[in-house]
Amino acid sequence: MQIVKYAVAASLIATAPLAAAQQLSIATGGTGGVYYPIGGGFAEIINNHLEGYDATAEVTGASVENMGLIMRGDADLALVLADTAMQAYEGSGDFEGRQIENTRALASVYPNAVQLVTLADSDIESLADLEGKRVSVGAPGSGTELNARALLEANGISYDDFTPQRLNFNETADAIRDGDIDAGFWSVGPPTSSILNLAATRDIRLIGLSDEEIANAQENEPVFAAYELKAGMYDGMDEAVQTISIPNVLVVNADMDEELAYNLTKLLYERIDDLIAVHPAANDTTVEFTMESTPVPLHPGAIRYYEEVDAEIPDKLRP
Incomplete structure (x- = not known):
């Protein structure tokens, strides 16, 4: 009789369904940006190395939308710009009244570098030399335009001092190549x-910034940080x-399970070479x-x- 009971129990174990993996949603951005490959790469790392979880990178409208998804619990993780995260946390800017x-943060993953580009034979050597020139400041309402305007205004330069062109990244590159503009801003990884x-x-x-220009920018926007674009x-x-x-x-949302947040943070750093292989911004x-x-x-x-x-x-990073 004991043998029969064991056989029945073993049969039940063999036919019992495996526990379903917990789904994790990572809010990223458009497929043409850096958020999507970074988020997709991290999702793959989670799927390969964190037992019991199945992660998916979601295409979104990026930072502002992503914070709303985190707030409502419609995404588990999200990539957002630092100023957007700060505004959401403080209830300022786009998040006034909400x-x-x-x-909460798990990590800062990479920076958007403000890159000011001109042709090598241009007479533009500094921000001040933009006066009277035709300059792309980025697509209307883009992070590039917001960052460029903040940098310029912090250093006493307004759109009245040059001819601004609101072009996206590819349009800016084409316009510089064709001589239609003199310089252009990018803010991207x-x-x-x-x-x-x-x-x-x-x-x-590429036009470098002086220590004074960087300090002025940081005074205007505390989330700005000095950054070095490497030779080559x-x-x-x-x-x-x-x-x-x-x-x-x-x-993430503060309600995320502490053990999960710990494991995600640990996994991010321990498998960082896998993420670098997806996109060099992860360096x-x-x-x-x-x-x-x-x-x-x-x-x-974290x-x-x-x-x-x-x-x-x-201390400011401890809730």
Whole structure:
């Protein structure tokens, strides 16, 4: 009789369905940007290395929409610009009247670098030399335009001082190549495909910022950070160029399970080479970058990981 009972029990075990994996949604951006491949790469890492979870990268309208998805619980993780995350947390700017106090960060993953490009034979050597020139400041309402305007205004330059053109990345590169404009701004994770393509056909120069210009920008926008574009990033770029950047942050809801937040943070850093293979922007995904650049408090699960690796966690990042 005991043998029969065991056989029945074994049969029940063999036919019982496996527990369904918990679904995780990662809010990213459009397919042509950096958010989508970074989010997709992290989703694949989760699927391959975090048992019990199935992650998917979702195409979205990027930062502002992504914060709403986190607030409503319609996404589990999201990539957002640092200023958007800060506005959501404080209830300012686009989030006035709808503060998202339960915003928490796992990490800052990479920066959008403000890149000011002109042709190598141009007489533009600095921000001040934009006066009287034709300059693309980015597509209307884009992060590039917001960042360019903030940088310029912080340094006493307005749109009245030059002829602004509101062009997207590819249009800006084409216009510089064809001589229709004198210079253009990009704010995106480097290296940038449209600049790479431009540098492959024309000799270009990236305009660096002085320490004073960077300090002025940071005073105007606290989320700006100094950033160095490495020599050799683009054809003909023989020296490093100093500029500013704005971090992109991986955020979650404060209600996320602490163990899950810990495991996600640990996985991000332990498998970072896998993410770099997807997009080189992930080269900037470091513990140090997170400590220096994250604008909102860290999730307790993330803090647990950072304490394990002996990171110096600023008080402002502790909720």
